[in-house]
Amino acid sequence: MAEALQQLILDTLDAQSSIKDSRALVLPGQKEPATSHEAQITILGALNSLLSREMIKYETREVFTHVLTAEGASIAKEGSHEARVWSALPVKGQGTPVTPQQLKKLVGDETAKVGQGRAFKNGWIGKEGDGFVKTTNTINDTTQLDLQEIESTGTLKTGEKVLADLRKRKLIIQKKGQWFTVSKGPEFSTSTAKPETDLTADMLTSGAWKTAKFKKYNFEAEGIPTNGGALHMLLKVREEIRNIFLEMGFAEMPTQSYVESGFWCFDALFVPQQHPARDLQDTFYISDPPHSLPPEPEYYKRVSTVHEHGAYGSTGYRAPWSHEESSKLLLRTHTTASSAHMLYKLAAKCRGEKIDGEDGDYTGTKTAVDSGDGFKPAKLFSIDRVFRNETMDATHLAEFHQVEGVVADRNVTLSDLIGFMRVFFKKMGIEKVRFKPAYNPYTEPSLEIFAFHPMLDKWVEVGNSGMFRPEMLEPMGFPKDVRVHGWGLSLERPTMIRYGINNIRTLVGHKVPIENVENSPAVRF
Numbered sequence: 144m145a146e147a148l149q150q151l152i153l154d155t156l157d158a159q160s161s162i163k164d165s166r167a168l169v170l171p172g173q174k175e176p177a178t179s180h181e182a183q184i185t186i187l188g189a190l191n192s193l194l195s196r197e198m199i200k201y202e203t204r205e206v207f208t209h210v211l212t213a214e215g216a217s218i219a220k221e222g223s224h225e226a227r228v229w230s231a232l233p234v235k236g237q238g239t240p241v242t243p244q245q246l247k248k249l250v251g252d253e254t255a256k257v258g259q260g261r262a263f264k265n266g267w268i269g270k271e272g273d274g275f276v277k278t279t280n281t282i283n284d285t286t287q288l289d290l291q292e293i294e295s296t297g298t299l300k301t302g303e304k305v306l307a308d309l310r311k312r313k314l315i316i317q318k319k320g321q322w323f324t325v326s327k328g329p330e331f332s333t334s335t336a337k338p339e340t341d342l343t344a345d346m347l348t349s350g351a352w353k354t355a356k357f358k359k360y361n362f363e364a365e366g367i368p369t370n371g372g373a374l375h376m377l378l379k380v381r382e383e384i385r386n387i388f389l390e391m392g393f394a395e396m397p398t399q400s401y402v403e404s405g406f407w408c409f410d411a412l413f414v415p416q417q418h419p420a421r422d423l424q425d426t427f428y429i430s431d432p433p434h435s436l437p438p439e440p441e442y443y444k445r446v447s448t449v450h451e452h453g454a455y456g457s458t459g460y461r462a463p464w465s466h467e468e469s470s471k472l473l474l475r476t477h478t479t480a481s482s483a484h485m486l487y488k489l490a491a492k493c494r495g496e497k498i499d500g501e502d503g504d505y506t507g508t509k510t511a512v513d514s515g516d517g518f519k520p521a522k523l524f525s526i527d528r529v530f531r532n533e534t535m536d537a538t539h540l541a542e543f544h545q546v547e548g549v550v551a552d553r554n555v556t557l558s559d560l561i562g563f564m565r566v567f568f569k570k571m572g573i574e575k576v577r578f579k580p581a582y583n584p585y586t587e588p589s590l591e592i593f594a595f596h597p598m599l600d601k602w603v604e605v606g607n608s609g610m611f612r613p614e615m616l617e618p619m620g621f622p623k624d625v626r627v628h629g630w631g632l633s634l635e636r637p638t639m640i641r642y643g644i645n646n647i648r649t650l651v652g653h654k655v656p657i658e659n660v661e662n663s664p665a666v667r668f
């Protein structure tokens with residue numbers, strides 16, 4: 144049908160050079176012209192197909208047509224109610240008048256009710272005694288005739304007034320229709336052979352490409368979605384947080400060493416050697432090799448002394464020092480181990496060490512001013528992986544990412560830390576923050592940071608922070624009035640909140656649905 148119709152349109156154009164009214168076409172297999180709405184829809188399909196090949200051009204015209212309702216169709220067939228009433232009655236003086244009850248039986252309740260009044264109004268029937276009789280021998284049932292005309296042409300020659308009346312009587316309804324004028328397009332031909340869509344090797348060797356007709360590119364067509372790489376949600380949030388640090392003037396710390404020694408992960412941070420965090424239950428230890436190389440001996444001595452006997456105004460832990468414990472290798476349990484390395488480097492000049500060349504930019508202090516004693520203020524951050532020997536559940540894994548920052552400067556106070564936290568979390572989209580005193584072996588005072596979570600409607604812990612202890616900073620060689628504050632938070636928690644993820648296994652690991660990764664929007668705090 145589709146092919147035949149396209150051929151008919153092309154042949155008609157070939158013969159008449161244009162089609163002025165598509166309603167005049169007689170569709171293949173039909174006898175009557177295509178005046179119906181459905182027929183024009185079929186024609187439109189064929190026209191669009193030919194238009195895409197530029198074989199034709201067409202314009203759309205709109206018309207309002209009328210179609211009969213079920214009642215209208217029955218009147219077109221059997222006459223109006225008033226005509227049916229009239230037909231059921233005897234001519235005046237030639238029979239027994241029909242009573243209203245009898246009429247109902249003859250033509251049905253509905254027709255009797257509606258038809259009676261109209262037949263009277265038209266002067267077709269009259270009363271005689273108790274009943275009705277015809278008062279005229281012939282009638283002109285215009286309603287039936289009008290409806291028949293509408294049925295075949297979609298409209299009425301006599302005009303809008305009658306149409307409006309028939310609409311009001313719910314015998315017809317108006318329909319928006321369309322029809323088309325058609326003319327030849329630049330690629331007009333009477334052949335409907337499909338144009339080629341691909342240039343093939345065969346066409347090139349046979350030379351068929353020279354005469355082949357090719358389908359035009361459709362630049363309006365939507366492309367197939369590309370399956371390119373997609374950034375994982377954690378990487379998106381990580382990048383966003385990284386940008387917050389960078390815009391606040393922080394430098395990124397190198398954090399590539401997942402394996403640390405007990406010394407850097409704990410001792411340097413003044414974590415007692417008996418602390419439960421060092422337990423096998425909390426920390427993954429490395430069995431091969433089991434021990435680290437020794438740290439710089441002077442620093443090692445200062446650290447072991449402050450633990451065992453106390454120094455710098457501190458009484459220390461007064462517990463025997465274990466070199467074995469200090470040299471154990473482990474997977475770092477926090478990125479504060481990396482911060483310790485960096486702070487130790489930052490204090491190098493204060494210890495009077497000569498540093499190769501300019502002091503490098505590994506501490507992010509290239510532009511900071513040395514105060515004469517070798518100290519330069521620094522703001523450092525890192526976002527990287529840490530490992531804890533935890534029981535895994537919906538919100539805990541044995542490895543996760545920590546976001547960490549440290550700020551080192553003279554005379555920094557706790558208010559600076561709190562003020563800084565507010566600014567930092569505000570940039571992460573967290574407006575309401577609260578602080579609660581907490582305990583860390585390496586900071587005093589220490590503060591847990593809570594944020595109000597509007598979705599959960601409660602305060603949730605989002606980070607841990609504090610002012611690093613002199614027991615940690617002074618063995619490194621920092622001048623007494625240098626203060627360092629720092630804080631840490633997990634990367635997974637804000638990511639889960641951001642993307643509405645409840646189970647960490649849909650964020651990390653082999654159960655991550657790949658569509659989540661492909662479809663997750665960029666994050667903006």
Ligand code: PHE
Nearest residue numbers: 477479607608609629630631
């Ligand atoms: N290391 C702490 C943690 O793992 C975070 C922290 C970093 C706290 C720096 C204070 C200072 O929770």
